[in-house]
Amino acid sequence: xxxxxxxxxxxxxxxxxxxxxxxxxxxxxxxAIVLKNDGYCFCVSAAADRKLLAVQADAWTAEQQKLxxxxxxxxxxxxxxxxxxxxxxxxxxxxxxxxxxxPGAVYQEGTGTDYYECVLPRALDEQLGRDSLKRTEAELIYxxxxxxxxxxxxxxxxxxxxxxxxxxxxxxxxxxxxxxxxFIHYTEESLQLWAYSGQKLHLLNRFKAxxxxxxxxxxxxxxxxxxxxxPPLHLLRSNSDQSSLLKFLSPxxxxxxxxxxxxxxxxxxGMARLxxxxxxxxxxxxxxx
Numbered sequence: 581x582x583x584x585x586x587x588x589x590x591x592x593x594x595x596x597x598x599x600x601x602x603x604x605x606x607x608x609x610x611x612a613i614v615l616k617n618d619g620y621c622f623c624v625s626a627a628a629d630r631k632l633l634a635v636q637a638d639a640w641t642a643e644q645q646k647l648x649x650x651x652x653x654x655x656x657x658x659x660x661x662x663x664x665x666x667x668x669x670x671x672x673x674x675x676x677x678x679x680x681x682x683p684g685a686v687y688q689e690g691t692g693t694d695y696y697e698c699v700l701p702r703a704l705d706e707q708l709g710r711d712s713l714k715r716t717e718a719e720l721i722y723x724x725x726x727x728x729x730x731x732x733x734x735x736x737x738x739x740x741x742x743x744x745x746x747x748x749x750x751x752x753x754x755x756x757x758x759x760x761x762x763f764i765h766y767t768e769e770s771l772q773l774w775a776y777s778g779q780k781l782h783l784l785n786r787f788k789a790x791x792x793x794x795x796x797x798x799x800x801x802x803x804x805x806x807x808x809x810x811p812p813l814h815l816l817r818s819n820s821d822q823s824s825l826l827k828f829l830s831p832x833x834x835x836x837x838x839x840x841x842x843x844x845x846x847x848x849x850g851m852a853r854l855x856x857x858x859x860x861x862x863x864x865x866x867x868x869x
Contacts, residue, residue, distance in 0.1 A: 594637040598848035611667040616675040631846040650731035670739040679722035711746040715753040751864035760811035817857035
């Protein structure tokens with residue numbers, strides 16, 4: 581059987597600002613910072629009307645990739661002026677590829693480590709964090725490189741810090757219609773999958789995927805395990821060409837479409853569609869915070 585490779589959502593250089601945006605007058609603005617394994621993003625918005633005013637994103641260089649994430653942040657803040665301004669609110673989302681979700685009804689304070697280690701082997705240099713997902717009614721326990729969250733807190737003492745996957749989960753929870761639905765977000769060789777039924781999250785997981793058949797297998801297997809009957813499948817937009825993947829997956833689901841998080845924001849930056857698609861998770865963070 582032939583296999584068809586899929587391209588990931590690698591960050592590209594994006595620098596867009598709204599006409600008339602004054603970077604010296606940000607005291608009444610919100611700054612959203614997303615730190616991912618492959619790059620970073622800053623978004624500045626006006627809280628009053630949810631207007632997106634400035635976006636800056638880029639991939640880490642080969643040299644930066646060799647650094648500890650806390651060192652990358654330090655280097656970034658020395659070279660980029662935007663995060664050094666004064667803001668009324670700062671939101672920070674950190675990418676984590678290791679996590680587990682615990683229903684809020686059964687979670688007990690202080691048991692996060694036990695839940696995490698029942699599911700995942702904990703690395704020696706891994707530090708655990710916990711987010712309360714109020715819309716999803718669950719606790720997200722996640723692992724981060726040791727020292728990263730402390731470095732963020734050092735530079736941004738008043739920031740709200742959360743896991744990126746948690747922000748995206750809360751966004752999907754707020755926008756999911758009734759019935760059974762699967763959502764997927766594909767990044768570099770990694771598939772993020774959410775399964776909802778009746779606006780209730782039934783599964784959140786990450787899988788390795790390098791070809792289209794991998795994505796199809798994980799989606800169909802998840803639907804089968806949950807007893808879903810050909811649910812609609814929604815692909816979160818990325819900056820890669822998803823038309824081939826959409827065509828490949830469509831025959832296996834009752835419907836298959838692309839969705840763009842952040843459409844409810846008033847975008848004054850004039851970002852191109854592919855630029856906005858590359859920032860789906862960052863825009864979701866702004867929408868739920």
